[in-house]
Amino acid sequence: MKTKIDKLRELIRYHERKYYIDAQPEISDASFDAFMRELEELEKAHPEFMSPDSPTQRVGGGAALGSRMPHRNPMLSLDNSYDEAELREFAERVGRGLGGAPVEYVTELKIDGLGVSLLYENGILVRGTTRGDGEFGEDVTANLRTIHAIPLRLVGGAAAGEGQALALREPGKGGDINDIPPVLEVRGEVFIPKHRLDVVNAQREAAGELPFANPRNAAAGSVRMLDASITASRPLDIFVYTLNYAEGFEFAKQTEALETMKTLGFKCNPHTERHDSLEGVIAYYQRWLAKREEIPYDVDGIVVKVNSIAQQEQLGATSKQPRWATSYKFPAxxxxxxxxxxxxxxxxxxxxxxxxxxxxxxxxxxxxxxxxxxxxxxxxxxxxxxxxxxxxxxxxxxxxxxxxxxxxxxxxxxxxFNFPDQCPTCGTPVKRSETEVAVRCVNAACVAQLKRRIAHWASRDALAIEGLGPARITQLVDTQMVCDVADLYTLKEDEVCRLERMGQASAKSLIRQIERSKAAPPEKVLIGFGILHVGGHAAEQLISHFSSINALSRASLEELETLYKIGPRIAGTVVAFFAQNQPLLQKLKAIGFHCFEETAARRSDLLVATDSFFSGKTFVVTGSLQGITRADASAQIKARGGKVTSSVTGKTDYLIAGESPGSKYDKARELGTQILAADEFFEKLGVAAE
Ligand SMILES: [Zn+2]
CATH class of the missing domain: 2.40.50.140 (Nucleic acid-binding proteins)
Known part of the structure; x- marks a missing residue:
């Protein structure tokens, strides 16, 4: 059994590498999930073979943000060159330092992220620290483990599945050593790809937090989370660029160290180049400066290093910076x-x-x-x-x-510019507070606020009503068809049709989207309310504790204040919201929002409805369901007593197939599993599909 588990782990690691590091997946996500599940089940059945480097153990327990740790040797910062003249001065200093010997340079892109150090013992990741002040860093092991591009275990001997020998070259020998250094420390940069920043910021804003100004702040903030499960939800990636220490191994060149790190399973930036002269370095800089917008991650310049490790040692370092490297910055x-x-x-x-x-x-x-x-x-x-x-x-x-x-x-x-004393939209005198810089319009009926509230209600993180953008909202509010979010649900197709630039088809689709949002789970509705300080994370905490919005709305200030992770600030705004918004809640209840109906069922897992279509049956959801994410669909099924699994087996009662269902659909056909189309599914849920 141990052999089987080991084989499976090796296979998963191999495919994890193919997917996250080489970006060349060889199998479908579904097959990968199936392997993971099989491993999880085996590990559950045989806890004696559990191991922290198992691919199932990326998000584990323990404190996510730990103590200050000293670095093996300081993580120095780099000397900066801001123009070509400064770069040439750097090269002259290097030349003088080496007594005029020929110099080979290696150039790398300078990723604008968070510097980290990773320590491996016998090939297993044992510690990850931030750069910190260079001398001491913060222990962020639990958070870094969640980043799939960071190997939990290094590739030793033959790379899994490939039969390739690991080629760790000793200087001057060039022979293969099928071994991993017993102690290995590498350094790299954790980053968030540029185009994923908006995803992270949407989460932040939903949580009532300020958006990150740039991908660098987002990466740093995400790695330094107190809760590793939040880090796991962020699209973090890494490029490793320094082999800081490898017990028993020596390298002649930085390029050799880079190759070795790749062989060991680390993700290194592919755009590294070797140059025989400074002119090559300058050409590399010019080329990447011209292309900087196209690079999918933030790059703020290039790093120029002397390639020979012997020459690096000869040049040495000042107390702050190595003399053998500089960063040549791109202009702002x-x-x-x-x-x-x-x-x-x-x-x-x-x-x-x-x-x-x-x-x-x-x-x-x-x-x-x-x-x-x-x-x-x-x-x-x-x-x-x-x-x-x-x-x-x-x-x-x-x-x-x-x-x-x-x-x-x-x-x-x-x-x-004289800052107005009145709200520019509704004319209500503004309120200035002594405790914050914000100036507010305190009119609850302010039209500008209403438009923003509706936009928030319709946003992806809340009720996810597609087709309800700012322009539509302005039309609906300005024509007074909508005076609060509940009014959205009384809109009729023929009324909506009469709005400018609104055809029959868009009106129909908008009404359908609005209708579907009634099935949203309570935490989404709670996010939608836009209560100050209550974003996604707090909403989930509150719902998991109170089980329903009804119960939450009855909670007292004292009760909320004592809750772990909630605290007085959130408690105060929650209580105030429910005290002021009873009419809105009553309206939503009357409209038929599911989250208000299920109080009894949600109070306890033992009390889930047993008379629904879903109860006691096993479902698999695949393909894209219009207007609802698969996760939400699963939550809805579970709330009605059903079970949701991720692969189709003989035990699956129904496959719910959205658009482009893929391999699970084929499997269901093969096994003769009953298939529910999206519309049928919505019908069973009790939400109008048309
Ligand atoms: Zn106003």
């Missing part, structure tokens, strides 16, 4: 433009945010027309005026910011 993206107007936006919770409306300007490939001025205080501190010429900057940041006001260009015609 900047553009100069003029502030034509300053406007004020009213948010969902009534916060007034000043926004600079700019003369449109191209910056890092995008046309920028506005930039946030954050708040009243920032506006006055920076002394930003209407008509000012400003420097707009995007240095790795996704959201452009006003880096400087060019006061020397003022003509005297600039106008100081």
């Amino acid at each position: 993206h900047q553009a100069i433009t003029r502030i034509e107007k300053i406007g004020v936006q009213v948010g969902r919770t009534g916060v007034l945010t000043p926004v600079a409306l700019l003369k449109p300007v191209k910056l890092a490939g995008a046309t920028i027309t506005n930039a946030t001025l954050h708040n009243e205080q920032e506006l006055s501190t920076k002394d930003v005026r209407i008509g000012d010429t400003v420097v707009l900057e995007r240095a790795g940041d996704v959201i452009p910011k006003i880096a400087a006001v060019l006061k020397e260009r003022r003509t005297g015609d600039e106008v100081v």
Whole structure:
């Protein structure tokens, strides 16, 4: 049995590598899931063979953020070169230091992420630390384990499934050594791909937190989470670039060390190059500077290293920086433009945010027309005026910011913006608080806030109503067809049809989407309420404790305050929300929101409905179901007493097949499993499909 488990782990590791490191998957996600499940079941049946390096153990227990750990040797920062002249000075210093010997350079892209160090003992990941201050880092092992591109166990001997011998070359020998260093430490950069930042930020905003300004902050914030399961949900990746220590092994060159790390199973950046002269380095820089926008992760320059380890040692380091490497930085993206107007936006919770409306300007490939001025205080501190010429900057940041006001260009015609004392939308006097910089419109009926609240209700993280974007919402609110979120559910197709730019088909689809959202689980509805400080994480905690919105709405301040992870801030806003919004809750109940019906069933797992179509049956969900994620569909089935598994077997009662169902569909056909189309499924759930 142990052999079988080991074989299966090896197979999974191999495919994990193919998928996350080489980006060349050889099997379908479904087959991969099936292997994982088989392993999980075997490990459950044989706990004596459990091992922390098993692929099933990426998210484990234990404190996610641990103590300060000293680094084996300091994680030094790099000397920076900001232009070609500075790079040439660096090369001259290197040349002098080596007495004029020929120098080979190696160039790498400088990834803008979070530096980490990974320690392996006998091939097993035992510790991961952040760079910290260079001397000490934070122990973030539990969080780093969740990153699939970080191997929990190194590839030793033959690479699993490939029969390839591991080639660890000793300098000058070139022979193969089928072994792994007993102690190995590598360093690398954890990052979030640029295009995934919005995913992370949507989660943040749903949690009532400020969005990360750039992928670097997102990566750092995600690695330093207290809860490893949150880290696991973030799209983190890594490139390893330094082999810091390998007991019993020596390398002649950085390029050799990079090759060895790849062989051991680490993910290294593919765009590394070796150059015989500085001219090659400069050409590499120019080439990547021109392409920087196309790189799928943030790169803020290149790193230039002397390739020979012997020469590196000869050059040594100052107390802060190695003398054999420099980072040659890309310039920040900047553009100069003029502030034509300053406007004020009213948010969902009534916060007034000043926004600079700019003369449109191209910056890092995008046309920028506005930039946030954050708040009243920032506006006055920076002394930003209407008509000012400003420097707009995007240095790795996704959201452009006003880096400087060019006061020397003022003509005297600039106008100081007076922050309004009234809400620009509803005219209610604003409220300034002593404890926060935010200025708020406190009118609960403010139309600007209402539009934002509806947009939040319809957003992906809440009720996920597709087709209800800002323009539609404005139409619905301005025509007074909708005065609160509950009104969405009384809209009729023929009314919606009469709106401008709204055809019969879109009206029908919008109504259907709205109708479907009634089946949303309670935590989504709770997120949708947009209660201050209650985002996805808090909503899940609250629902898992109280089981239903009904029960939560009856909770007292004292009861909420004592809950672990909730605390007085959230407790206060939750209690206030339910005290003020009883009419809305009654309306939603009357409309037939499922989450209000199931109080009894949700109070306890033992009390799940036994009379529903779903109870006691086993389901598999596949393909995309319009308007509902597979996870939500599964939650709905479970709430009705059904069981959901991920692969079709002889025990499966029904396969629920959405669009593009794939291999599970074929399997179900093969086994003669009953298949439910999406519409039939929605019908059984009790949600109108048409
Ligand atoms: Zn207002």
